[in-house]
Structures are given as structure tokens and as C-alpha cells.
Amino acid sequence: MGGKLFKNFSFFSATLSFFILVGIFSILFSYAQDSLHEFGFDFLGSEVWEADEDDEELGVFGGYIPLVGTMLSTVIAMVIATPLAMGIAIFLTEIAHKTLIKPVSIAIELLAAIPSIIYGMWGLFYFAPIMQSAFGGNGVGLLTAGVVLAIMIIPFMAAITRDSMNTVPDVLKESAYAMGATKFEVIKDVIMPYSKGGIIGSIILALGRALGETMAVAFLIGSVMQIPNKVTDATTSIPVLLANNFSEAEGLEMSSMYYLALILFVVSFAIISIAKFYFLGKKVK
């Protein structure tokens, strides 16, 4: 009796998450219908985002600018974060003295736990002026958003990469040293290839996080509907545009925002699926 109840309950819990996923997707899809119908795939290439002056329900909307802003800020973040996170992971697994490993690891895990609004505030009030004096512009903009995003995802990437590098068997490293390899050669030829799956997985998960980050980017990217010509220019991103415009939008604009949300959902979903595929692939081996 109790067993059956428990079985039903766990079955219910397990299927619930699946239904939520499908539910969110179908809501996004159905609310985006008007916009999908009106603009189709041209939506992805159109730079205009204007409600009609006479009828709030109408207007011309295109997702090109937030899409470009999202991609560029993510690319900047990944380019900065990936080498640094690899460096941290290698330092923690191979180079750091035993007494240093624990405090640095804890610091990194704490960094990963800081809410993004705090990164946003810190970025806006402290970091943006520094960026302004170093690179010009207004302080807020693509580059500032990208750099702060990088700072946010580094601990995340470093922690996963470190865990995966820690799975390299000691005896494999020893046998490379026993062939006369230096520490650098062991890292390059044994540790990196061996933990390739985990490294790629960490990059993809961090990518997914950077794409969807809203709060910090909203503070830092400038929230201006324009194509950035320089890296210091202000622009906007999908989550930021959604967060800023949701309260006032109506009709077609609202539907267009669901369209944007759908795009972000599909892209994030695809990225996480690829990451899962890699992790599973590693377990099979």
C-alpha cells in the first residue's frame, strides 16, 4: 500500500518536470503566434522595435538587435572566461600547494554563489567607471557587460573543469612523468585530453548561463536599442529587453517579446542538450 503510494508519488514528481518543460514551451509558442504570423523569420533580421503611435496594439518589431547583443556579450564573456577558468583549474589540480587548494576552492565556490544583482551593482557603480577611463565610452556597454559576465561564469567553469581534471588517475600522470615529461607536458598531453569531455561540458554550461543572464547585464549593457559599432557602445540583449519592456507592452509587442523568449528558450535548451550529450558520452567511455 505504502509502496504503491510512494511509487505513484515519485512517478508524479518525475513526470511533473517534463510537463513543466513542455508547458512552458507551448505557452511561449502560442503567445508568440501573432508575432510569428506577422513577421515570420524576418523577425530575426529586423532592427526596428517600434509600437504604432496611434494603436498600442500594433507596430513593427524585430529581434536582430537584442539577438546580436546577447550573442556578442556572451562571446566576449566566453573569450575572457575560458582561458582564465582553465588556468584556475590547472592551478588547483596540478600546481597549487596543498595548503592553498582548499581556501582557493572555497573562494571560487562562494563566488559562484553570489546573486547576479550584486555583480550588477558592483559592475555599475565600481567597475563601469574603471572601464570608462580605460576604454572610453559611457562606462556601460557591451564590453563592460561581457567582462562582468565573464567574472560571473569563471568560478562556475573553473569548478566543473577542476572536478573533471581531478578524475585523471594519478597513475596515468605518473606514467607520463616516468617517460620524462615535464609538468607542462603532462598537463598538455595527458590531463587536457583526458578531461576534454568535462572541459567542453563546462564551457557549454557556462555558455548557457551567460546567454540567459538578466540582472547583471540589465545594469551594465546600457539597454539601448541600437546596433553596437564599437565594443564600448551600449546595446541590449534578449533577457534585458524582456525585463525592461514587459510591464508596458501590449498586443503585438507583447507577442514579439514571447517570440524573443522562445528563441532564447530554444537556444539555451539546445546548448544544455549538447552539454548533457557530452557528459553522458564521457560516462560511457
Next chain:
Amino acid sequence: MTNLIMETKDFSFTYAGVDAPSLKKINLPIEKNRITAMIGPSGCGKSTLLRAMNRIHDLYPNNKYEGEINLYSNGKKENILDLKKENDLIRLRQDVGMIFQKPTPFPMSIYDNVAYGMRLAGVKNQSELDGRVEKALQDSAIWKETKDRLNTSALGMSGGQQQRLCIARAVALKPDIMLFDEPTSALDPISTGAIEELIAELKKDVSIVIVTHNMQQASRLSDYTAFMYLGDLIEYDKTDTIFMNPNEKLTEDYITGRFG
């Protein structure tokens, strides 16, 4: 004296953070072009001694060596415990190869696995690499199985093949000594047989030290046997003597299976 390749003199070893030494004043000769087996119950220090012979202990900080381990390479005598620089240790490890308990192929192709050590040692010439890879694979009795798939991943081979590949990888460096740390304990009997034949074959060119838990293996394979117990070298002699007519009561008890 002239036939020695290596010799430990009053060698003691203490692991980091431990007070008592794990090896106590070991005096062990290693004869050239012979197979020396080290036997003894778990924890007797045989692997610790083996791992001192190429200073692999140095990968972990604060281990303490005392005494001497002399290597007689190219007619020169050198105490390997005096080596300080990373470059000297790298050279030592190319002269003193090591094979581990489990096969440890690197995550790369069969060819690259064998060529790896030579590339580290600075061999760049492609035809020389090709030649030495083939020779090493032939010497390790694995050329026939691998010649058609040199560029496939070494991780796809069977355990026994992987272990022979690891031997080939070490042979390719033309070491003076090869250290085997229970090389067959993770393998099935057929693969074990192949590895034993290979080791017996290798002693023409290289001196061999093998740690084993398997006393039949020691008696089949080795010319000399050292019996160790709790960090002491109890007895060292010709293998026949150790197994037929040991001097020490402890040795006799161990090889007749009364403890261990």
C-alpha cells in the same frame, strides 16, 4: 662490481608526514641484464623501493631519502639521490623506465603513445621516429596486432595489449633499467603469459626489476630475488636459492605460504 647496473646503499625512505621510515637501510644490488624480483607481503616496502629507483616519489612533496642509490650507466657511477634539477630527473626517468600495475595508455593514438617519450626527448626526425616505433612494437611482441591500426586510439585495445603498448613505450627510450610494478596483477592468465615471455625476452637488452605478489611469477621469471618484510630487506640471493634453500626462517615461511 662490474656487472651491477644499480645498487642501493643503506637506503632509507620516509613518506611525508610519517615519523617511522618505510624502508630501513636497504642494501640491494641490481645485476645488469638480469631480472631481479622483489617479493614480500603487502606493505613491506617493495613498491616504495621500486618507486625510489626513478625518483617518482618526487612528484609528491616532502618525502625523505637517505643513503645512496647508485646508477652505473655508461660506465659512470652516479648517486641518483643527488639529482636536484628537473632536467636531471627527466634524464633519469628516460634511463630508468617504469611500467605500472594497470595499463596506462595515454589518450592518443597507438603510434603517438610509443613516439611520445622520444618526442619529449627531442627526437624530431620522422623516419627515425617511424623506425624506432616499429622496433619498439616488435620488441614488445605487439607489432603484428597494431601495424594496421597505428593511428587509432590506444584506449580501444584490450588490457593485455595496452600493457604491452606501455612496455613498448618504455622500450622505445632504450632505458638501462625497466621497473615493473606488479605489471600483470590486472591481467588475465593468457595476457600474463604474454607479458612474462616479453619480460624474459627483454633482459637481453635491459636490466629488469619486477615487484610481484605472485611467487610463481618470481620463481619462473627472475634470476635474483629479494624478500622484503616490514621495510627491511630480509634476504637477497639467486632465485633458486631463495625458493629451494633460503637462509632465513622468515623467507621460508613466506614462500611456503605460512604467512603473507
